Amino acid sequence: MKLYNTLARKKEEFIPANGNNVSMYVCGITAYDLCHIGHARSSVVFDVLFRYLRFKGYDVTFIRNFTDIDDKIIKRANEVGKDTKEIAEQFIGEFYVDMDKLAVLRADVEPKCTEHIAEMIALTTRLIEKGNAYSTLSGDVYFKVRSFEGYGKLSGRNIDELESGARVRPGDEKLDPLDFALWKNAKPDEPSWESPWGMGRPGWHLECSAMSEKYAPLPLDIHGGGQDLAFPHHENEIAQSEADTGKPFANYWVHNGFVQINSEKMSKSIGNFFTIRDILDKFLPETLRYFLLTMHYRSPLDFSFDALEEAEKGIKRIYSALAQADVELTKSKWKKSPFPEELITELAEIEKHWNEAMEDDMNTAGALGHVFSAIRLAGRVSEDKNLRKSEGGRDLFTRIKADMAAWGTVLGIFECDPVEFLTELRDNRAARAGIDPAKVQGLLDARKEARANKDFEKSDAIRDELAAMNVEVKDTPTGATWDVQ
Ligand SMILES: [Zn+2]
Known part of the structure; x- marks a missing residue:
């Protein structure tokens, strides 16, 4: 099988590192809100890759994480007066509701960030020991980007260009604007864990490196995610893991394309935004899944x-x-x-x-x-x-x-x-058209009775009434069936 490898910028023959065993890590959701159409696409794309690799006879270990601590989760928790754990659990539950409807299979391992704090602290400690990271007076730890030679290789960015665009925010104790946080010191009213650098919490990029390493031998065969994750998230994962192990982090980097809404970038602020729920209120989940597969996974997908x-x-x-x-x-x-x-x-x-x-x-x-x-x-x-x-x-x-x-x-x-599916689909279309299936069935029964009594005036009137409702009636040897016109 050929796969487009973002790292190589071309399609390459897919050859797993360990014979018949394939490891695949895909970055999962940050659990603070309902999933939108972009999540649906990414989940369905990697679900098909998972299913196809299994179909080909590979023994696949599929890892998909949940980010259950992050700025967005903390913000949401504060807004609604709940703790972050409650918010994360709630939206992980909602994720499963949507994904089960879309027939997205569970991954083999679904690790959560907060359950791997020890692994992340250990990785951070090793990176400091190796000279790839440093702690600051206030208890933050940063990855020293210039200490990792291959930085920028996935996204094709040049480190000096990145430098000129990078900003240091007031209060940052970074030695270099490019450096990114591995560990953040505790702020008041935020969840925090004990560490060698004081109370704090992990930075977002760290979890995927720590959890990949724990659940699969490196290099991973496939690392996947949405195209928007290639920089900086995946670039930072590579820096962390490769600086740590001295080995390649993943052999094939697979990224799915963006979803656009009516040819424009999806954006909550301009109302150009749909959750999976918004869509499944109107259409069957299988219709949405089918739609997502009608475009190549790397092409932008225009939703309407x-x-x-x-x-x-x-x-x-x-x-x-x-x-x-x-x-x-x-x-x-x-x-x-x-x-x-x-x-x-x-x-x-x-x-x-x-x-x-x-x-x-x-x-x-x-x-x-x-x-x-x-x-x-x-x-x-x-x-x-x-x-x-x-x-x-x-x-x-x-x-x-x-x-x-x-x-x-x-x-x-x-x-x-x-x-069964065709009936369900018909009723789904009927609901969108404001047609009540029970009412249609009642009219069809009355029509049948009128015909049996040779009351053709009445049966014609019922047929006209159904036509006016945009219902199309088909008489078959086994009785009348109907569909939405
Ligand atoms: Zn990740």
Whole structure:
């Protein structure tokens, strides 16, 4: 598999350092608020990478941390009069609610910062001993950026350019404006822990270095996160860990692109901002997950409700095709008529292309394109009255269903029962259109009764009423079904 490595600035063949074992560390959330669409993207992207590596047969150790102490958590705790632990626990709980809905799997290890203070103090102590860090009179500890030669290598920044842009805030006791905090001395009314430098708390960058080292052998195979974390967070992690161990920190650095809202940068202050909850109030979680995978993970993703509605049409087509395949496969008798070999070859090509797309830097957008090729192929067989009844047709439907199941395991979509999903999707669309499914069902029942009584005037009136509600009725051999127009 090829992965784009931010450190190398190119796609590289992915070769784990320890044979079949893969270690993957992804920076998790700072637990002080509900997750937004940017978190959804990053979580889904790395969830698919995790699923795909497992699908390929690797034994993956996936580590995703929770930052449960930080300026933002302290600020939030003070605003609402709770302690920081309560705030962090609350929003870790909310994170799980959202991620479970989005079918994001739990990581193997989900360490919290406050449970690794000892490891962080030990790392800081080693860095001081090695001459890469220093403590100040007031009890802060800083990493001495110029003591680490490779600083800037991940983000491609030159240390002298960084120097000219760096600022020292009043009260800072940094020796150099570039230096960053490993340990912060305790401020009044802030949570703090005992350390060799007095009471204080760790700086944000420190936790990922300390926890990576604890839960995986270094170098990590994959270190991931959103593109916004590459500098300074990941650059600082590299400096801390590599200065400490003298070994590379991670072999492949994988970053997902930004989410934009209506082509603009997402920003709370201009109201250009959506939490996952805001979106799931209107759309099904699987629609959102599907939407997030329709773009390559490194491209910027432009979010809008219109784009989400387009994605909804896509997921509906996929499930409709799966439902149709199930209908075809309920037949009990199959004809031994000849089946065109080229259709089987075509499916084999589609399977190959799906694989190639995923192998090429996890191109989920490309892979979804091949999913549509497979369902179009199934559709062509369904439309041919001879092929659909033949044993060859049965084998093709069965194989496409098996492919879809395997692909669904990797992408984390189309794993539901098709009929149940399509009903759920219809009701979701109905809710957005202000249509009450119970009312529609009542009208359909009344219509059925009117027809049975040959009261066609009444049944026509009911049909008109449904049409005026934007409800489309389809009469099938097993009864009337409906959808939102
Ligand atoms: Zn991190």
